[in-house]
Amino acid sequence: MQIEQFVTAGKFRLDGGEWDVENNVYVLAATPGADAEVYIVDPAHDAAEVYRRVGDRRVRGVILTHAHNDHCELAPEVATHYGVDVYLHPGDQELWEESNGSAPYQPLAHGQTLHLGEEEITVLHTPGHSPGCVVLSIPSEAALLSGDTLFNGGPGATGRKYSDFDTIINSLREVVFALPADYRVLPGHGDSTTISAESARLDEYIARGY
Template sequence: MAHEVTSSGLANGLRIEKVVTSGVFSLDGGEWEVDNNIWILGDDSEVFVIDAAHTAAPILEAVGDRKVRGILCSHAHNDHITVAPELAEKLDTRLFVHPGDQMLWEETHPETAHEDLEDGQRFEIAGTEIRVLNTPGHSPGSCVFHVPEAGVLFSGDTLFNGGPGATGRSYSDFPTIITSIKERILTLPAETLVHTGHGDGTKVGDEAPHLEDWIARGA
């Protein structure tokens, strides 16, 4: 498990922290060992948590005594929501998932309710706005979270350093993720930092030139 402050001195004292947890991603009868990035966005008094992977303890430790305004799930594959209900209960906070992923949510947490993320929805933290963009493809309800003032995008599993998220599984579609990336992400400023759901980050401008290569490569 790792916890690091990845950015500081952003707009209005905004701070971004990353927690990395490890566990199993399960879908379509397969299992894969994965490391997940959990993002904590806020200041010294309040934060949002983006994704809730594998183990609650390191996330709780990173949050400390700060108020959590909500847990925002980039999508509902099990590795991104493993401890979402546990965190919501322990932190006395709201839990948000896009309804397009309700079938995936129910595979992991069939008895747990959540609030819905909506395309265009906006949250506020530390005087800074978080904008929700639905980017289907990796899953129907996949979302990215854009923080324009900070020049940051939290991309979940829609875009990685090196290309789109995987689409060879249930409820995923390669042409759809390409459209989402082309129309919703690559239209952002080139210097936008992309904080991903797994692995190292990137920038919009570093990925944009490779779009045609991804299309030629296919799923």
């Protein structure tokens, strides 16, 4: 599987505040080439750039790691453009409604597997940053799309509504850090890291409280 990444810029809004933010958008492709099938993960801020990056390839669906507005509010438009479904964990229903009202999505479940050709994308539910956060494990590439659950240097923020620090630490300990140590971690914002680099710092995260 090819994992393509690009950055778009826009606004993150929650609890009445608004912040400038850059998001990592991922395109997962079954095989290299113009005729490959792809999933789009967290298309953010700039639909034209998403369409440009996807090109002529056939889109299978739009997968969301969670329903904060910066990750999800473009998803219905992109999904409609390609005639495909949005996939989201229903734990983020309330956040989804705040951005996208009654727009439809297909519910993701912990342990669910999506397929691209012979390769698999495994959905792991990792609440904490939001109740419906998921990460996407791609065993064939030894890679994890970690959304806002794990960044280079620490867990996702838990200071705003629907977030909980103890819950994200539990998700890291029980789910994310149970993955192989050599996995690359490709987050929703900022630089990549590895499971081994971050799991070694779990006690540090807990001690500082973020």
